[in-house]
Amino acid sequence: MFKQTQQHAGGVTEGTASEPAARMLLATAVRRGYTVEATPAGGALITWTRHLFGATDGAVVLATRSISLEPFTPVGALSGPTRDDLALIGGDRHAHYAEEDGRRVIAGPMWRIPAFATARLRARTLVVEDGDRVRLSLTARLGLLAQTHRTRTTEPEGFRRPSAGDPYGSAGLNRPGGRAGMLRDGSSWAVCSCGQLNGALGGTRDEARRLTREHRRAMTAQFVTEHLAPPTRATA
Ligand SMILES: [Zn+2]
Incomplete structure (x- = not known):
């Protein structure tokens, strides 16, 4: 059983979802292209964006909606x-x-x-x-x-000396404290414990975090598509 919390225009609705209901919900969400991410506790978060028309001027407003599924008994650490x-x-x-x-x-x-x-x-x-x-x-x-998909991002290195082949040459800002000729390097690696993300480099740490998030969501979508959709019955 899951505790189901839904954010919608009217506020928040809480309820419960059985396992078949949760499977159906996840399968439908992935089919509609919503974002789905599994949680280490054994639940999932579904998010999507609604295009709403502003009440007065008719402008399009984007509104985020979500449904979270939290298991009554969290999985906890798995040895x-x-x-x-x-x-x-x-x-x-x-x-x-x-x-x-x-x-x-x-x-x-x-x-x-x-x-x-x-x-x-x-x-x-x-x-x-x-x-x-x-x-x-x-x-x-x-x-x-x-x-299985525990992700992290690496600390950007900060300032570095431009290498010989650097297109920016020695154009680094002339900063005090011995940083003359140094370039700011804010890039950050996105890393996943599954090993599939190796080599993913974000120009900034935020970008690297986006890469890890996209990876976790892609893995969840793949799991849902392969194992939960369409809802299957155990075959004898
Ligand atoms: Zn992974």
């Missing part, structure tokens, strides 16, 4: 072993509950997750029962996605 367990469950259509010494375990044809770890995954609502099988909850999948 290596927990990620491994989630990968096993997520990668196997035959994951199911079995009994071992009177305790419940999650098992596949070739593997089983010990009872204590199974109990923890259940308590954190990282897994849900879907008919005969056990699968990852939407919260777990969104949290995994966001935690």
Whole structure:
């Protein structure tokens, strides 16, 4: 279950969304080209812009709208072993509950997750029962996605000496404090823990932050398109 908060013209509406409702909402948002970003807690933020006509002069006004989905049970930090367990469950259509010494375990044809770890995954609502099988909850999948794409930007270097091939030559401003001939370098690298952003350089740190944001949103849109849209039923 998610807490759903919607910002609209009349103010803010709060409600709840079941997992199927949240899937539908995300799929529709991506199909309409809205911006969707998964959160590390296992929720998502949907934003879009409305073109409104001004009440008096008819001028076009842009208004930002948003819907946030926050899981009732946040995913929290995912340790290596927990990620491994989630990968096993997520990668196997035959994951199911079995009994071992009177305790419940999650098992596949070739593997089983010990009872204590199974109990923890259940308590954190990282897994849900879907008919005969056990699968990852939407919260777990969104949290995994966001935690796979941890982004950062590097501190701009500041002043630097122009290199020999620099088109600006030694045109740097004549500043006091030994900065004569130095150029201001405000560029910043956008970096993601997935490694895909390597080599993305922003002219300013704000630009680098925009690159990281775009990357996280692109990854979320891809996930939604590949796994949530159109809403699928588990096939036997
Ligand atoms: Zn990434």
